[in-house]
Amino acid sequence: RRMPGDGPVERLLRRAFAELPEPEPAPGLLTHGDWHLGQLVRRDRWLLIDVDDLGVGDPAWDLARPACWYAAGLLDPAVWDRFLGAYLAFGGPALGDGADPWRRLDLPARAVTIQLAAVAVVNAGRDGRELDEVEQSLIEACNRIVRA
Structure with a gap:
């Protein structure tokens, strides 16, 4: 709603958002609410x-941002694989048995991709600048979302 204008990028993002399916019911478990890889720090041990x-x-929504970064090509596949493997090995609850992690991650990753792209458009418009390379990668990922 905060995106200015009705150009092709804004229309793409609005379409991508409108086409998101409703989330399936999931068990209510403890969640961070604003999780990304920067929320883990190492000081003698890992801290959240x-x-x-x-x-x-x-x-699954706590894993949406790193899944989005991976799907948009912003997170190295080896880093994603290592993170996902460690998460599953230590019994992380978001992905069930982990046989198909994207069954649970697809919708949250798409939604966060669209949100981050929309925020990028708003910020670029406010600052009077073009989208940078990372922001453009998010827009391209939204284009793939719509085409899928």
């Missing part, structure tokens, strides 16, 4: 930080 949005929800 910035827990002010902690609550109950679908944990």
